[in-house]
Amino acid sequence: MLKRRVVQTRKARGALHARPQGRLSAMEMFLSFFLQRKATTTVILGKNAKTQENKEESRMDSVIVASAFKKNRVYFFTADSQKEGLVDLRDVFNEKPSKEEQEALAPSASSAIAPSLRSGRTATIFTTMGDIFIRLFPQECPKTVENFCTHARNGYYDQCIFHRVIKGFMIQTGDPNGDGTGGESIWGGDFEDEFHRALKHDRPFTVSMANAGPNTNGSQFFITTVPCSWLDNKHTVFGRVVQGMDVVTKIENVATNVEDKPKQDVKLLTIKVTS
Known part of the structure; x- marks a missing residue:
């Protein structure tokens, strides 16, 4: 079992989480971390403004942006991915690009020429x-x-x-x-x-x-x-x-x-x- 502590940075509260240690555990760890805040409303009273807190808490989903080590890849992680069960899908790192993506990323004819042929x-x-x-x-x-x-x-x-x-x-x-x-x-x-x-x-x-x-x-x-x-x-x-x-x-x-x-x-x- 892999234990970790997720800390809510705003309230300094924490909870101990335990997950099976596996291939997707690191991904789930990132997805389980999100910021919390209470939604507020503002009522204008003359020249003064009064802010009230809603009784119902709403959670603002954070986005974690990460790049793969020595790879031309960027990842965006959100809590919604975990709610929708996307964590259990096949690792996107191994997803084969579509034909359109391969054509878009294909090097130009000039850059694909080997140095020996350019000489x-x-x-x-x-x-x-x-x-x-x-x-x-x-x-x-x-x-x-x-x-x-x-x-x-x-x-x-x-x-x-x-x-x-x-x-x-x-x-x-x-x-x-x-x-x-x-x-x-x-x-x-x-x-x-x-x-x-x-x-x-x-x-x-x-x-x-x-x-x-x-x-x-x-x-x-x-x-x-x-x-x-x-x-x-x-x-x-x-x-x-x-x-x-x-x-x-x-x-x-x-x-x-x-x-x-x-x-x-x-x-x-x-x-x-x-x-």
């Missing part, structure tokens, strides 16, 4: 100076490639300029602001680095994420024009140029100002991702 293995960067073909590494850095491919498919990179070009180092783009201060990930804000021992800045034409420090990846990326081993474990390598190296070199050699910005805009027109 790609190759991409073509179309620029005002030519096309650059890159191979991606979704297995080694899945989140970075997913971010890049999703931005590309959504047109986020369209019309971005190469805002930073340093001869003998790299060309950088992917900032909608066009000055190196903007851009965010597809999740909003930044996301973490994904370093892989097989992916290094050990050769030119490496595609890597620009950042402002550890785990601050957004949307900006760069393509190296020389080996840059000092960037290893600081920037996430997620691709290699496999064709169009001459286009990268042409962009690398454009005239720039003191802030390394090309004097004449070189634009990234769009990016096409293929599986």
Whole structure:
């Protein structure tokens, strides 16, 4: 037997209850708890108001709202459920949702797509100076490639300029602001680095994420024009140029100002991702 004490909070009175210990005992315990008050009526007498208590007590049914632990469920308990014998019904936690409810709760087509399908293995960067073909590494850095491919498919990179070009180092783009201060990930804000021992800045034409420090990846990326081993474990390598190296070199050699910005805009027109 499971004993418990139910206390009326208004009058500080209590009663000892005993129930068989079982699956629904906790539910019955909640349903047996309700607030009590005496109904009152107000009679207006000139400027004064007189309140009288009815002789007959009425019980005001309380509603207990609870959520299931680590579940997307909300429960509403009332004393009426106990009066009507609903406690003896099958546990609602195991009730199968109706067909209409299942359809309403079904994830959208875009959210149901697995990350691997949202990514790609190759991409073509179309620029005002030519096309650059890159191979991606979704297995080694899945989140970075997913971010890049999703931005590309959504047109986020369209019309971005190469805002930073340093001869003998790299060309950088992917900032909608066009000055190196903007851009965010597809999740909003930044996301973490994904370093892989097989992916290094050990050769030119490496595609890597620009950042402002550890785990601050957004949307900006760069393509190296020389080996840059000092960037290893600081920037996430997620691709290699496999064709169009001459286009990268042409962009690398454009005239720039003191802030390394090309004097004449070189634009990234769009990016096409293929599986």
